[in-house]
Amino acid sequence: MPAYTGPVISPHAYSDPAVAGEEASRIFRRTWIFAGLAEELAGDNDFVVRDIAGTSVVVQNFGGELRAFRNVCTHRFALIQTEPCGNRRLQCPYHAWLFNRDGVPVGIPGNDAFFGFGRAERAALALERYEVDARGRFVFVRLEGGGPDLDTWLGDYGTVLDGAGHLFTDGIDDATQTWTANWKIGVESVLEVYHVDATHPDTFKPFTVKEWQTGFCGAHSRCATRLSDTSAHWWDGIVTRLGLAHDPGGAGVYDHYFVFPNLSFAITHGAFFSLQTYDPLTPDRCALRYRLFLGDGKRGAARNAVAGSLRDFNTRVLAEDRFVSEAAHKGARQMDRPAVLGSVEDRIAAFHGEWFGRMPAQDAC
Ligand SMILES: [Fe+2]
Known part of the structure; x- marks a missing residue:
């Protein structure tokens, strides 16, 4: 498939205080x-x-x-x-x-x-x-x-939140990091899988197989793939050993959702829920708040060990994303031509389209 040729957010919009002010009033307030x-x-x-x-x-x-x-x-x-x-x-x-x-x-x-x-x-x-x-x-x-009420705004993804809310009742991590990067760069780091091989060679890459299915729902988007056999097998063992409440329909699947403008959540194997928000602090800084959840199950040392390893995995992946996101933010400050988006970056293209729909004064590159 050819590269995307639609409008792309200008590099200056990742550090311009005037743009950040417009985003506050036109996107985040509304x-x-x-x-x-x-x-x-x-x-x-x-x-x-x-x-x-x-x-x-x-x-x-x-x-x-x-x-x-x-x-x-x-x-x-x-x-x-x-x-x-x-x-x-x-x-x-x-x-x-x-x-x-x-x-x-x-x-x-x-x-x-x-x-x-x-x-x-x-x-x-x-x-x-x-x-x-x-x-x-x-x-x-x-x-x-x-604008639309909350249920209309969330569309089909509201049902996913209903299910996740019922199942994933045990918070196992909750932390906030400040990234030296514009909030949109943080969001973009979860909207494509193209970076997985290069950025996450030892963490996320062996976790899934490359059968990504992208979907769109109003302003929002989704991407799902199969877990690698090793990973699915590991999760099967964990679910059984810990007696974890889970959704059998999600077995063997990694399912990621983005709700415009800054909410991201993912369900792994129907058994593990991760929730993230990317909040603008200044044009050059954003706060990433992340929370991890498991379903109910047997308490004790085995569960604690699994929770610890999930926390470690998530922390490693985020450190890798932070490194490349902060580097991209620095680089964007020097550039005056648009980024290039491949067909694999279609969720970013949709994010930019939504952004332009709410930022009429901004010229596309
Ligand atoms: Fe990543």
């Missing part, structure tokens, strides 16, 4: 962004904080209902929740202003003496509220209304 897991938000006053392209967002449980707000006190702008997750009332640590489920400051120390705010004035100081919705255990937020 799209459903994965924010956290239902179990992190199960109890009253449980919260998670997400930085969505420069906006600190708190999702918090108020008596069983999830609500999302800008995580900035309307008094003098301190961040309200200062930890990435936890259990705490929505109360600013600076002057102890307390916000209710509508984001209204209902507790203002010394209000009568220092402010004299009545109901209307307090309502006018409500936090900016955002949409929040969940698909199974996966909680998403959207900063600006309009």
Whole structure:
């Protein structure tokens, strides 16, 4: 098949602050962004904080209902929740202003003496509220209304999240790395398999066979292949030995999904779930948060050893991806002609197409 000849994101768009600002307002504010897991938000006053392209967002449980707000006190702008997750009332640590489920400051120390705010004035100081919705255990937020609801947005991939949410209940790793690379470079590192032989010769390459099947679903994409015989055999043994809850329909398959703009997840052998987000921090840096999950099964030393080896494998693969991604980011800063995409990089081409659809002011290379 010939190389892709459609529009490709210009190299400068991987480091230009003006482009990053446009992406924040046109892509990240207007799209459903994965924010956290239902179990992190199960109890009253449980919260998670997400930085969505420069906006600190708190999702918090108020008596069983999830609500999302800008995580900035309307008094003098301190961040309200200062930890990435936890259990705490929505109360600013600076002057102890307390916000209710509508984001209204209902507790203002010394209000009568220092402010004299009545109901209307307090309502006018409500936090900016955002949409929040969940698909199974996966909680998403959207900063600006309009566009499809979450189920419509996820399309068929919502069903995959439902299944994964039921099955993969045991988190075995959860960490965040900061890469010196634009978020799009991070995303692109999971959208093609062409790099696997060169970048992952001892890790990912022997793990699968080259029978990749690509699929597309709205703004999103998917790629699946068979596990190598050695790998499938290893997984069969693990599933049996650990009594792992798994999806037999996924046996022998590695199935990877991308949900625009920055969520990636993969299911291995119907028995292992990996979830990643690539968040822009600055034009030149992104945060990769990754989490790994297994299904329920026998607890003990054997399971712990398997979990350890899965963590090690994932860490090695990510270190390899980080190395090439940071190198590509440095290189892109010097270039003024478009990257070349082969037919094997069709998911990147689709990602660029979606990006252009939301960034009308940007010229294609
Ligand atoms: Fe990779």
